[in-house]
Amino acid sequence: MPRKDPKDPVLATNKKAFHNYTVLERFEAGIVLCGTEVKSCREHAITLTEAYVEIVRGEAFLVNAHISHFKFGNRFNHEAKARRRLLLHKNQILKLAQQLGTKGGTIVPLKFYLKQGLVKVELAYCQGKTFGDKRETLRKRQDDLEARRLVKR
Numbered sequence: 777m778p779r780k781d782p783k784d785p786v787l788a789t790n791k792k793a794f795h796n797y798t799v800l801e802r803f804e805a806g807i808v809l810c811g812t813e814v815k816s817c818r819e820h821a822i823t824l825t826e827a828y829v830e831i832v833r834g835e836a837f838l839v840n841a842h843i844s845h846f847k848f849g850n851r852f853n854h855e856a857k858a859r860r861r862l863l864l865h866k867n868q869i870l871k872l873a874q875q876l877g878t879k880g881g882t883i884v885p886l887k888f889y890l891k892q893g894l895v896k897v898e899l900a901y902c903q904g905k906t907f908g909d910k911r912e913t914l915r916k917r918q919d920d921l922e923a924r925r926l927v928k929r
Contacts (some may be wrong), residue, residue, distance in 0.1 A: 787888040787895070791854030795910065797884060797902030803872070805897050807838065812846040812853050813860075817895050819846075822888050825878035829862065829883035829899060831873045836862040838885060838897065862897065872901065880904045 793799070809817065816822070821844035830837050838860045846855050864872070875881055886898045905913070 784888040787817050787820055787890065788824055790827070790885055791822035791886040792825045793884045793886055793900065793902065795913070796905060797882070798826070798885070798905055798909070799900045799901075799902050800855060801875075801901040802886070802902075803864070803868060803899040805836070805868075805899055807895055807897050808863065809843075809895060810859040813843050814895060815848075816843050817888060818890075821846075824885050824888070827885050829885070830859075831876060834866070834869060836864050836869050836872065838847045838862055841885065862899075872899075875901045 822845075823842040828839055830839050840857060841860065842857050850909065852901055876883065880903050881901060883899055883901055886891035886900050889896055889898065
């Protein structure tokens with residue numbers, strides 16, 4: 777496996793989100809992490825496929841995001857699938873809570889990245905795609921690929 781560029785700010789992406797959901801709006805949020813979680817994030821040991829955002833009592837939490845254990849962490853190592861608090865402004869949380877009330881709407885993380893040395897999360901308000909929508913997206917992508925191949929010849 778090729779090594780990741782240490783200067784690359786993107787730590788992890790959620791590729792399944794674009795397949796399963798239609799992204800309507802994006803947000804940037806900070807995240808509360810302990811030391812071993814940050815070190816694992818810098819090693820790109822993050823899985824976001826099943827992660828989503830939950831709003832409880834005016835606070836936003838990232839649920840089901842898997843941050844692997846830090847291999848040099850001892851007994852103070854973190855829990856892999858813990859609920860992690862997101863750092864958002866109150867008006868952003870209220871807006872997200874309002875959007876979560878709509879049918880088929882959810883908030884998923886799109887990517888983890890570094891910004892000025894801090895770990896940030898890009899969140900997106902999404903609507904779930906139906907089976908037909910997913911097929912249409914794949915068909916459209918295939919048509920674009922064929923068109924590019926024809927232009928190259």
